[in-house]
Every structure is written in C-alpha cells, then in structure tokens.
Amino acid sequence: MTALLAALLIMWVPDVSTVTPLERKEIEPTPSGTTTGIPVLMYHHVSDPVNGYYGVSTNRLLSDLEQLDAAGYYLITSEDLENSLMQVPAGRRPLILTFDDGWEDNFSYIIDGDDVRLDPNCVLALLEDFCDEHPDFGRGVTFFISWDKVPFGQEVFVAEKLNLLLDMGYSVGNHTRRHDHLDRISWDRWHLAVVGALDRFHRRLGLRTGMVSAIGYPGGRFPEGVGAEEYLSELSFQGQQAVTVGFLADGSISSFGRLLDSPEGWFRIGRLDMSQYSVPRVLGWRNLMTASEARTSLHDPLPWRMPIYEQRFR
Numbered sequence: 300m301t302a303l304l305a306a307l308l309i310m311w312v313p314d315v316s317t318v319t320p321l322e323r324k325e326i327e328p329t330p331s332g333t334t335t336g337i338p339v340l341m342y343h344h345v346s347d348p349v350n351g352y353y354g355v356s357t358n359r360l361l362s363d364l365e366q367l368d369a370a371g372y373y374l375i376t377s378e379d380l381e382n383s384l385m386q387v388p389a390g391r392r393p394l395i396l397t398f399d400d401g402w403e404d405n406f407s408y409i410i411d412g413d414d415v416r417l418d419p420n421c422v423l424a425l426l427e428d429f430c431d432e433h434p435d436f437g438r439g440v441t442f443f444i445s446w447d448k449v450p451f452g453q454e455v456f457v458a459e460k461l462n463l464l465l466d467m468g469y470s471v472g473n474h475t476r477r478h479d480h481l482d483r484i485s486w487d488r489w490h491l492a493v494v495g496a497l498d499r500f501h502r503r504l505g506l507r508t509g510m511v512s513a514i515g516y517p518g519g520r521f522p523e524g525v526g527a528e529e530y531l532s533e534l535s536f537q538g539q540q541a542v543t544v545g546f547l548a549d550g551s552i553s554s555f556g557r558l559l560d561s562p563e564g565w566f567r568i569g570r571l572d573m574s575q576y577s578v579p580r581v582l583g584w585r586n587l588m589t590a591s592e593a594r595t596s597l598h599d600p601l602p603w604r605m606p607i608y609e610q611r612f613r
C-alpha cells in the first residue's frame with residue numbers, strides 16, 4: 300500500500316492551470332426549468348406555553364423539523380450560501396432556519412446549585428437532539444442577536460453562549476444594537492445600529508466577531524430603490540465589511556439563481572415568519588429547488604452554482 304502511494308505521488312504533477320482563482324465570481328446561468336428557491340424560515344420565541352404573537356410551541360418546532368426532514372431538506376447557514384452550497388449532499392435540498400432577537404428560550408441553562416446544564420426544552424437542545432437522530436438533515440441554524448436586551452437572557456453566560464454556538468458550527472448574526480428598524484431611522488444612524496452591535500459582539504467574541512457578517516433586519520424591511528444596499532455594504536468594522544448578506548422578513552422565498560447575480564440581491568434575501576406559515580404552505584411554493592436538482596452524487600457538481608460571495612460595490 301505504501302509503495303503504491305509512493306508511486307502515485309511520484310506520478311503526480313501539480314496542474315496549477317486548472318485552479319480557479321478565488322476572486323473569480325463564478326456564475327453559471329441557471330438552466331431553464333431549474334428552480335432555485337431556498338426557503339429561509341424565521342422563528343422568534345419557541346416555548347410552552349406559546350409566548351406572544353410571533354411565538355410557536357416546542358411541539359410545533361419539532362413537527363416543522365420532522366416535515367422538512369421528510370421533504371428532503373438539509374440545513375445550511377448564510378456562510379454556506381457564501382461558499383456556494385457545495386456541502387449539500389446528494390439528493391437533499393438546502394434550507395436555512397433563523398431565530399431572531401436572542402430570546403432566552405432559544406438557548407438557556409438550568410442552574411441548580413453548582414450544576415449548570417442545558418435546558419432540554421430550549422431551541423438549541425431541541426435542535427441538537429433532532430439533528431442527532433436525523434443525520435441526513437444536517438446541522439446548523441442562524442441566531443440573529445440584538446443588543447437591546449441581554450442575548451439569551453442570562454448575563455453571566457453571554458460570552459460563553461455566543462462562543463459555544465460558533466464552536467458547535469452554528470451561525471450568529473447581527474440584529475442591530477437596539478433592534479433598530481433600518482427603514483425607519485436616518486442613514487447616519489445606521490453606523491451605530493449595525494457597527495455598534497458588532498462592537499458589543501466584539502466584547503464577547505473578540506476576533507471571532509468577523510464571523511458575524513449576516514444581518515436580519517429588525518422589522519424585516521430594508522429600503523428599496525434608494526441605494527441602501529451600497530450604503531450598508533460600505534460600513535466596516537475593524538477593516539472588514541460589516542455586513543455581507545441581509546435577510547428580510549417579507550413572506551417570500553427568494554430564487555437565488557437570479558437574486559445573487561446582483562450585488563443588491565445579497566442584501567434582500569426573503570424569509571417566511573413561521574408563526575404565520577405552515578410547512579405544507581412552504582412546500583407549496585412553486586420556485587423551490589427540488590431534491591433532483593441537488594447533486595445526484597456527492598462527486599457531481601450542482602447543476603448550477605451559487606455565485607461565490609466577493610466584496611461588492613468596491
């Protein structure tokens with residue numbers, strides 16, 4: 300075996316001419332008849348009893364996960380979008396789950412004297428258990444955190460929780476400093492709203508703050524047709540672009556093939572509020588990517604590629 304390996308290594312000649320330069324924006328036209336819609340679902344409180352208008356019960360979340368897994372979905376995060384979805388396995392189709400605001404029922408510890416353990420009914424515990432039992436469903440959701448309250452509600456654990464989420468492969472997103480609705484405040488206040496939130500993250504995450512580059516717009520809206528995308532893309536934190544991808548809450552499923560072909564599209568990704576939608580209704584969208592449009596073998600490329608994210612407007 301070793302001799303075979305050595306022989307192969309001797310025969311191996313690096314073929315640098317076939318390496319794709321990283322900065323190239325790879326866009327292949329979406330083949331006609333191919334659907335490219337990727338559902339991005341939004342949750343807030345998940346608790347028993349249901350908390351408020353935007354809340355759902357733990358059973359409702361679990362039932363949604365069961366139905367989405369049965370429909371062939373696979374969890375990805377916004378970072379995976381920027382990496383062109385190459386990790387979506389054969390026969391599965393991509394899905395993004397997001398949890399807004401950073402409520403304590405999303406990630407909670409039970410403190411019993413010296414004993415600190417994960418609350419088995421919090422979203423993180425429910426997701427971990429579900430994904431352990433359903434390995435084909437993948438793992439990883441995005442938690443959008445606003446700093447108008449203590450993220451996940453337990454002050455002493457804020458840094459630990461945010462770091463642990465990143466350690467576990469979850470995604471942490473920006474939901475602004477004070478839950479600021481960017482469509483309602485003047486542009487000169489966007490810096491405080493967006494970069495001010497990153498400053499708060501930095502106190503807990505240090506260098507890892509660079510991993511917080513997705514934004515979920517509080518209130519779900521983002522100004523249209525006035526160059527807001529370009530303005531937002533120019534905000535930076537410690538030399539890095541502060542926001543690379545933005546999520547609306549507009550009750551739509553974006554067709555990514557076309558959307559991500561424009562710089563503006565990255566800041567206008569549609570989401571569905573699951574306190575108002577059901578999974579059967581989500582599955583009824585006509586533009587959804589089907590499992591057969593995902594790769595049929597792990598070694599095949601997707602029939603179309605997501606454009607790889609690059610710094611835009613610059």
Ligand SMILES: [Zn+2]
Binds near residue numbers: 399474478517518
């Ligand atoms: Zn919110």
